[in-house]
Amino acid sequence: MKKGDRYKGFCVREVVDVEDCDSTGVYLVHEKTGMEVFHLLNSDEENLFAFAFRTPPGDSSGVAHVLEHSVLCGSQKFPLKDPFIRLVNQSVNTYLNAYTASDHTVFPASSTVKADYFNLMAVYADAVFFPLLRPEIFMQECHRLDFDDNGKVSLQGVVYNEMKGNYSSYESVAGDAIETSVLGGTVYEYDSGGDPLEIPGLTLAKLRAFHKKYYCPANCMVFLYGNISTEEQIDFIEREVILRVASSGKKAVYKTRKNAFIKPRLHAYGPSDEKEKKSTVSCAWRIEDTGLSRSQVAMEILFLGDLLWGNDSAVVSKSMISSGLGEDLAPQTGEHISIEYPVVNFGLRGVDSKNVLKVKKTLYATLLDVCRNGVKREEMDRVRMSFEFSNREIKRFDGPYSLVLLRRCLRGWLYGEKPWETLLFMREYSALVQRMDSDPSYLSKMIHRYFLDNKRCSLVTVTPSAKWSRDRAKKERETAERQLSEMGEKKARSLLKKMHDFQDKPLSAEENDLLPRLSINDLSSTVEKIRTSEDEIEGLTLFSNTEPTNGILYFSMAVPADCLPASDYPYLPSICEWFSQVGWGSLSWDKAVSIVEGTTGGFGAYTRSATVPDFAAKSDCRKDYVGRDWVMFYFKVLEERAQDAFNLFSDCILQTDFSDTVRLRELVVAQYNSISSLVVPHANWYAAYRASCSLNHAGTVNEVWEGLSSYYTARKMNGMDINEVSSVLCSIFKRLFKGGAVLHLTGTKKGISSAKKILPGFIRKIGMKNLKKKRANPESAFRALTEIPSEFCEEGVKGPIDENIVVPGTVGYACRLIPSSPFDTRDCIADLVFAHSVSHNELWKSVRTVGGAYGVYLSTNSDSKVCRFLTYRDPRPFDSLDVLRETAEALVQKDFSEAEVEKAITGCYSDEVFPRTPASKGATAFLWELYGLNNAQKARRLKWLLSIKPGDMHKAALRFEKAVKNPGKGFKTVVVCTKEMILSKSKENTGKIIKFSV
Template sequence: PAVPVPRVDAEGPADEDSGAQAEKGIISLVWRTKESLDTVDISRFSMELFFLDELLWGDDCAPVAKALLESGLGEDIAPQTGVDLSCRFPTICFALRGAARKDARKLRAAVRSVLEDLCGHGIPRGDIERTAMAFDFNNREIKRPDGSPYALVLLRRCLRGWLYGAKPWETLLFRAEFARLRRRIEQDPSYLPGLIRRHMLQNELCSLVTVMPSARWGRRRARGEAAAVRALLAGQGRRRAVAALERMRAFQDDASGDAKASLVPGISVADLREPGGKVSLRKLSVEGVPFFVSREPTNGIVYFELACPADILPPADYPYLPFFALAVSQCGWKGLPWDKAAALVGSTTGGFGASTCTMHVPDCCVPRKEQEPETGRDWLVFSFKVLEERVADAFHLLADCLTGTDFSDTARLSELAASYYNSIKASVVPNAHIFALYRAVCLLNHNKTVDEIWNGVSSLFTAEKLCRTDAALLARRLRSLLKRIRQGGALMHVTATAQGAAAVRRCLPAFIGETGLHAPLPARVRADSQFHALTKLPFRGRGEGELFVIPGEIGFAACAMPGAPFATPESVADSVYAHYATHGLLWKEIRTAGGAYGVYLSPNSASGCIRFLTYRDPMPGASLAALEPLLRAAAEKPFDAAEVEKAVTGTYSDENCPLTPAAKGRREFLWWLCGIDGGMHRRRLRQLLSVSGADMQRAAVRFAEAAAMSGKKVVFCGKSLLSPEIQEMTGKTIVLPL
């Protein structure tokens, strides 16, 4: 019998004029496991939960995800979906985005129906193999999530069990535990259905949660904050409250904190080594197609990239390329429906798809561009990662995708368009500082303009337009793009061990012959103005800057100013000074005193600019206005030896961060596409270790002078933060299709 499920209804931020879009939100079905982590075999228990998570809704072709996407109850799978083992009682969540509140019970019934069908009729073998491949691959692959060291990944695995009484190494023994899981699945057909029944179908610890956007949320929050302030003042009086605030500011200004911080162990410049090692990238040719090889210890995994020039296309096609990259591997091919193709990909590879990237050649590297015409171009990159023993199968898949995709499944195309729009829409507020930066620098050079078209808020407007486009018309455009992209030729790159690279080399002649590949065609000649036009958005008002109103009660700001050119001693000193300023004066004035969650000042010497941005900033206008006076005052201050030491070691750690083998190989390939060689990076690190206080002083003067010439100012903020100051410094107001 069905277990009664309590209902939880909540609201989140939305604009007053969000209209019909506020009628849809996220509906989640959440189970709390009956078992706590201190009463189970954690290695087995966590393995089972993660396997169920990947099996049931790990991708769009997983049974629950596919059924719900096809049900019409929502638009795509919400990012809240997954297993959380960070608490004593783990939770399992399935969430659908773009769903109506009235359909919450229907969603629960649909999920239950799929789970019951799996338990009653059995789990398809293909789904089990797809999940097993994902597990094996994820364990073999060396990853650094969010840039953190791989050692932390391993330590977190230890912590999962150690916190609840297990020995630290027990939750590290993945392969042995996974082998036991596979045996249980093979020997007992009722094993996986039994887990589904226990943790979901027969689990009364379940909630149905709806979160809908509402303008009321912001009003209630503002009233609540005002009431809290009044209560605080009433309880202790204005005089005591002001005195407490002054004590806090005095504490923030207390210089003795620096002396206490010096007691924490650290490293000195003398402890740092000059960079060594060699770039492993080699350029070869197979059947006339350029082939780059990065030999790295990848633990038996092959990373392959096929870079097709996007700049053979007219500018009008550029806005469609990110969606093309999403759809080309998810619509099926050669008569194979999308879900069958996705299942085949999932059981063969650890990742398969396409992406866009644009490369910029610094001025000092222009002579190399004349020798290597493929540098400094725009690319559409097809890629896969696969175990060495499955390389041939992966190339067959890629060939079928390139030669057999026709985008004829218009229903799937509509699903993908909705998912694409929702993903960008959901990322705007959390990443508004990045979107603001794209806008601030989008006219700086071709690379920055294309970045805005492909990754900035311009892509949000494109995504909204795609959702309104007739699917048959969209399919014709995508077919045309694929045909012309194939005709444009390609570069090839692999990161692998010697054995993996040899396996790729053996497959390439047949792959090239089947797909008709050749060396890249030259770029089409286009005027910058044609690309600039693609970044123009509908606006109100007049001015150089831009203001974007977003849901919520927070703000973000960005601007850019001139910086030193790439590969010069000045650019290295600028990086050291920017590190000092970000973690010193800007941190103190804008983050600590001003309340912003983050503030960043970072040079991009390849484009000759210095970028300033703030994150979750309650006063974005004040932060922009404070930048020039702060830098001007700092330029008059000399630097002592301790400050230089901290700035240099901190910058060195940022620029010499360890990379995974896959990331190292890809970085070398991208450097080549930008006309940069590894020797430049090593020289830069050597120069970094010799930066002096006088170098930093000169950089401080340059920053102060550059701040007076800062260009377009961009602000993203909620309506409650709007002020005459912000509107005056921005001028244009742009309404986002959120």
């Protein structure tokens, strides 16, 4: 296509070379309806589409969020109750989701199979333009009156419970308060996701009106990415949308009142379970009326953010942390550039009330000092390296990289810019560098423009408050009681029964086959092989993977943790996070961080423990590196800077001693605050770690490193004398490297060849020796590390629930482990398909659709021979555990059809053939070597997957039912919930109650 061409009513407005995306951008507008389409056309077989709509909220009822959920619950061509989850169950998608942002809603999906891609687009197009929006779905997804076994009324609903979970997180509430302080008079003063206190005011009539107004062609932007031709996609859009819509509608306008209000000072509150708590204090700036393009503004404030507070060594971060006004940097610090009026926040966490005004005064003084004196050269080098890496490195972020491009594209397209303008990263970056190089005062001008001279600024204090939490809970109860009084119990129960009858009505055979799907014959049985080379350098094993990494070299050094005593294990995550942030030799910590980030794409470390599958344990037991606990050190660097990177890395290993106790105290406090803020919003994973901690060695170790036990380690370190912390970490760090190592490289042929020449000198310099055997630590020593301190526990009577973790908030989370079949067996693949099917059918219906939980998952981890049941933001976690048991009993009687099994196989298929980036291929290959996996095993899994039959599913159901009844030793059940949820009957059945304090 070329500019000016017309095709199926669409006019090609522009065809541009989008060099940063290695794509040709084709921009089309439908002349009659106004629908806009932008296609990044390239050679990528992983195609992605997205329907995006401007959806500015007029209140905090969550109408846009509820609509996002509801349109995916039945449409004209697919009048099912749950087409979305059925797609998840039976598609080979590599991404399938929807999300509501502060002023727009997006429905993206991707697939590597063309037929599957258009199947997904067919269902999504019908959903967004022709939804049924039934009353029962509104009650299910938005809000309804419900009754417990004792007849007590409460408000329920999937979105309602999701947002109750959001309002249970202090950091989330604080972030909303900070941003809205400078966004008064705009659509952003409202919560588009919905405030649980306002969601009950939303009606079905308002929901339908919102859809009619905003989900129309004139207000729709279609983003396309990949190698399917533009013409073929336009053919589809014309057939499935343009020719069927009754009206074009109107393009939405983001209205802003004149003299939009900025609150110079704001004191807000957030959830807490304690009476007294220090506050988060933040300065927020609203960016507008600069006279510059959105792309230029975005680039400049991103650059400033990275330079001024991008890490602890950045000039503003360092100054503010060392001021002693707060404990650490507030997690809300950053730049929000994906809204019409970008907002920049900088704040401190853990601030005393007497220091609130001092925070702003010190911040402005620091910014003024930068304007006068500039920044050090290594800081500028750090930022420039960061920006170059972000442009060159190929990444996936919870989905294909095209998702990142979609969000960048919408950043300007939503607000009137050409869709490709915000994709030209290097053009804007190069222009900024040129402005700064030609005008030495340009940095100062930017700081004045966006911060010092910007009157659209607010100083926000957010304080944790138990009263805030209690008041909201009281208002929620009062709302439910008021609605019941107005409606009457008889009508409320009648409506509830009508919804349940709708949910329980079985689908006909015709309805079951409504959604388009691939057949098993459409799926390739070929697995992409990962080719790994093995060498020996200076007595150490070196694995390498040659991949098209765009000139980036990835180096890993696996050092065995299991040569250390078990008592050292709790401190290893802290060493991983801090070893490169405390300085070494003559380098102060801030200079060391700047030099590392100005030379490399960063280096760091992480811990790793996993179970070796039975077959690998037998065949690879002779290899001394298989099945160990590791500390994985790594760095990434441009190939031409490899020697510099190895030099820095070796100096860091040899000279780091954790002796800067002032810096160390900052890190200890920041770690404790960070982990404290993670437990509630990610409680499902903390429940999973606790449930796994008695299962096997890897389960125990991962609970110590990443589970709730790590919170108590952080709490303990926060109370230790800092000199003791320094001594402990230094001792462990020095002893750690005496265990030897295994090395790995990923890069181009040229990059690996160059690195192999550097490695001998590096190995000799750090004195690394051959890999040593693991230390004979008794398992009881590791298990002891998972015991929660007694002052936080209340012992109960041993029963079906092993542990109950009490947290602040209004929703719960449940996790139960169940035995499953061993890895690399046909039965384990049958269990995989069975769990996938049950998760997206029976459990989805019972726990999410009927029960109101935001999420429910049943998944297998066959190397540990375990199946994991998880619920997320669940109003009835104890009931969900009963549902699991009842479901297991019922499935024994179920006759699985051929079609049902094929759908589940198709849904599992994408996980087996998931596209990997060059870097992730290398990382995967290294882990395969360390834990005894290989290409042959991967091929067997796929072969077995494509051959699963109904009989295999029935046998899996029998195994599952037996395992649920009699799980055996080590398979725990853990519930995370509020103290209000713990009824007397659950207390009697709970072995241990753990009281978590935020």
